[in-house]
Amino acid sequence: MCGVAGVFGQSEAASWTCEALFAQQHRGQDSCGLCASDGERLHLFKGMGLVKEAVPPSLLKELPGHGAIGHVRYPTQGEATLPNAQPFLFVKDGTPLFALASNGDITNLPELREEIEKRSYRFDGTNDGEVIAKAIGSWAFDDGMGIEAAIAKWMRVGMGAYSTLLLTPTEFYAFRDPHGFRPLSVGEKDGAAVLTSETVGLDILRARFIEHIPAGAIRRWGPGGPRSSVGAVSKKLDHCIFEHIYFARPDSYVFGEKVFEVRRRIGEALASGDTVQADAVVPIPDSANYIGMGYANARNIPIVMGLVRNHYVGRTFIAPVQLMRDETVRLKFNPLPGFFEGQRVVLVDDSIVRGTTIRKLVRMLRENGAKEVHLRIGSPPIRYSCYYGIDTPDRKYLIAAERSPEQVADVLSADTLRYLTLEGLHSTVSKPGDYCYACFTGDYPAGKKRA
Numbered sequence: 336m337c338g339v340a341g342v343f344g345q346s347e348a349a350s351w352t353c354e355a356l357f358a359q360q361h362r363g364q365d366s367c368g369l370c371a372s373d374g375e376r377l378h379l380f381k382g383m384g385l386v387k388e389a390v391p392p393s394l395l396k397e398l399p400g401h402g403a404i405g406h407v408r409y410p411t412q413g414e415a416t417l418p419n420a421q422p423f424l425f426v427k428d429g430t431p432l433f434a435l436a437s438n439g440d441i442t443n444l445p446e447l448r449e450e451i452e453k454r455s456y457r458f459d460g461t462n463d464g465e466v467i468a469k470a471i472g473s474w475a476f477d478d479g480m481g482i483e484a485a486i487a488k489w490m491r492v493g494m495g496a497y498s499t500l501l502l503t504p505t506e507f508y509a510f511r512d513p514h515g516f517r518p519l520s521v522g523e524k525d526g527a528a529v530l531t532s533e534t535v536g537l538d539i540l541r542a543r544f545i546e547h548i549p550a551g552a553i554r555r556w557g558p559g560g561p562r563s564s565v566g567a568v569s570k571k572l573d574h575c576i577f578e579h580i581y582f583a584r585p586d587s588y589v590f591g592e593k594v595f596e597v598r599r600r601i602g603e604a605l606a607s608g609d610t611v612q613a614d615a616v617v618p619i620p621d622s623a624n625y626i627g628m629g630y631a632n633a634r635n636i637p638i639v640m641g642l643v644r645n646h647y648v649g650r651t652f653i654a655p656v657q658l659m660r661d662e663t664v665r666l667k668f669n670p671l672p673g674f675f676e677g678q679r680v681v682l683v684d685d686s687i688v689r690g691t692t693i694r695k696l697v698r699m700l701r702e703n704g705a706k707e708v709h710l711r712i713g714s715p716p717i718r719y720s721c722y723y724g725i726d727t728p729d730r731k732y733l734i735a736a737e738r739s740p741e742q743v744a745d746v747l748s749a750d751t752l753r754y755l756t757l758e759g760l761h762s763t764v765s766k767p768g769d770y771c772y773a774c775f776t777g778d779y780p781a782g783k784k785r786a
């Protein structure tokens with residue numbers, strides 16, 4: 336999972352882009368990058384780690400110009416290395432012609448990469464964004480079709496998820512795959528176009544939200560004013576439902592829904608028909624907070640923030656190495672002293688992937704005196720891997736892949752376990768037919784990725 340941001344038509348475009356990336360830091364913490372245009376040349380910066388640590392304040396003065404794009408990265412394809420950090424520059428005959436930053440994974444990457452390699456291009460890393468950049472660059476400049484037509488060609492042949500920004504010295508493009516897997520929002524401030532994966536990136540700049548880029552659309556800003564075209568016809572939308580369940584910030588507006596409201600409805604749907612007796616509902620912070628509120632209100636059970644999260648540790652789900660993940664679970668949560676003694680607790684989480692975190696938390700609650708621990712999960716069992724930009728592991732590591740809910744409860748040492756049903760999940764969004772549910776059903780709308 337990653338986040339993108341871009342600004343066009345503002346003299347401090349790089350600073351604005353940096354702020355919008357900062358607001359989207361939750362979408363990727365391993366590396367970040369910025370590219371600015373001064374109208375003639377492109378200036379690129381990439382660094383490892385968080386935006387606030389990697390981007391020196393002096394750098395923003397050295398990245399002048401009216402246009403900029405940026406990226407925060409969590410690796411789903413390729414290692415967490417600087418060559419895989421984005422944006423990518425497309426360089427021809429020693430001249431950088433454009434920069435590109437993308438969120439999402441491409442499922443037919445090997446074929447596309449092979450085609451570009453046959454054209455004598457070499458790859459510095461193993462990331463999808465580099466393939467998109469070199470494919471579009473080669474078609475645009477080697478074949479002479481121009482950038483807009485090359486983007487449209489990409490959108491006909493590239494399969495999978497991409498919400499992408501492209502910056503030339505004088506133009507700015509945004510385009511989104513025809514399924515609309517990942518979000519991409521457009522805003523406006525002081526006449527400048529502002530683009531961000533999530534609307535929290537617009538909020539931090541006080542930019543006015545205009546629209547979500549439609550799936551399959553190309554938007555272009557530059558000389559002659561803004562322009563829109565269709566890159567690919569969208570047959571069916573497949574927004575990632577996990578943006579609502581877990582990934583997006585609750586204060587974002589994603590796919591036409593307020594994320595915190597969807598999460599509250601998830602909690603209400605999860606409570607429907609549940610009769611378990613409990614003294615307190617404890618959500619696992621932060622992503623399950625609103626799900627917990629919805630559940631607790633519907634069941635009329637007090638909600639207590641019984642686990643305190645240390646915010647200086649990265650999100651467990653996106654720690655890339657198993658060893659790091661185990662350490663961060665212990666570092667990340669601490670129970671309120673004495674609170675769990677003799678309590679019957681409903682412990683609410685948004686999802687279970689491997690089960691590593693929640694198993695340790697159940698044990699922690701019992702060690703702190705909890706009499707009963709009932710798990711309530713705001714999504715159906717995750718039984719299949721994601722190939723569209725979320726780092727779920729290989730299927731064999733998914734705790735629910737081959738287990739029934741009762742067997743999962745057993746492995747996690749929970750008294751009971753209840754998942755949200757798929758039908759219950761459908762009831763939480765206004766257009767349930769416009770979403771991808773492949774990690775629950777195995778029904779992949781844009782193919783599977785091969786190594």
Ligand code: SF4
Nearest residue numbers: 575721723771773774
């Ligand atoms: Fe989202 Fe799951 Fe579809 Fe991946 S497979 S895009 S995580 S709903």
